[in-house]
Amino acid sequence: MTKTKKLLAFAAAVCLFTGSFLSSCYYDSMEELGYLGTVCDTTAVSFSTDIQSLLDNSCLTCHSATSADALGGGNNMEGYDNLINCVTPGDPSTSSFYNSIAWVSGTSFMPKAEPQLSSCEINTVMAWINQGALNN
Numbered sequence: 001m002t003k004t005k006k007l008l009a010f011a012a013a014v015c016l017f018t019g020s021f022l023s024s025c026y027y028d029s030m031e032e033l034g035y036l037g038t039v040c041d042t043t044a045v046s047f048s049t050d051i052q053s054l055l056d057n058s059c060l061t062c063h064s065a066t067s068a069d070a071l072g073g074g075n076n077m078e079g080y081d082n083l084i085n086c087v088t089p090g091d092p093s094t095s096s097f098y099n100s101i102a103w104v105s106g107t108s109f110m111p112k113a114e115p116q117l118s119s120c121e122i123n124t125v126m127a128w129i130n131q132g133a134l135n136n
């Protein structure tokens with residue numbers, strides 16, 4: 001190799017290295033800021049919009065008033081008045097609603113025989129309980 005070629009090869013290597021290094025930094029900070037995924041906002045969780053839709057999507061096939069006896073071990077979680085039986089307002093750690101979706105060992109992992117809910121959904125339930133498990 002000539003001196004110039006060596007220099008060019010070195011410059012290319014440096015560019016490759018710093019290029020990937022910088023882009024991974026960029027990616028990490030974007031991810032931390034939530035720009036790459038869905039932003040998970042748990043500042044004011046609402047029963048009627050956030051919790052109800054989660055139950056509709058993932059739980060009520062087995063835990064509705066009509067399905068609970070046959071499919072949900074008798075646990076009717078349809079509507080606020082029934083769901084609140086699985087909740088200690090202000091304390092997720094003693095709420096079977098939270099423990100079952102957080103897959104805390106010693107509890108039945110829910111949704112039964114399905115993949116775990118997203119961390120955003122789990123955090124939303126935790127926040128709702130911490131915020132007093134209101135019928136809001």
Ligand code: HEC
Pocket residue numbers: 055058059060061062063071072073074075086096097100101107108109110111112113117
């Ligand atoms: C495919 C049916 C099915 C689905 C879907 C399902 N469950 Fe269950 N669930 C059950 C059954 C059956 C039981 C009874 C205990 C057992 O068999 O594990 C149960 C029990 C429970 C219990 C009581 C646990 C205990 O320790 O007594 C809670 C709380 C619960 N489920 C929450 C949920 C939540 C929240 C969802 C949705 C994210 C959900 N389940 C989705 C079938 C289901």
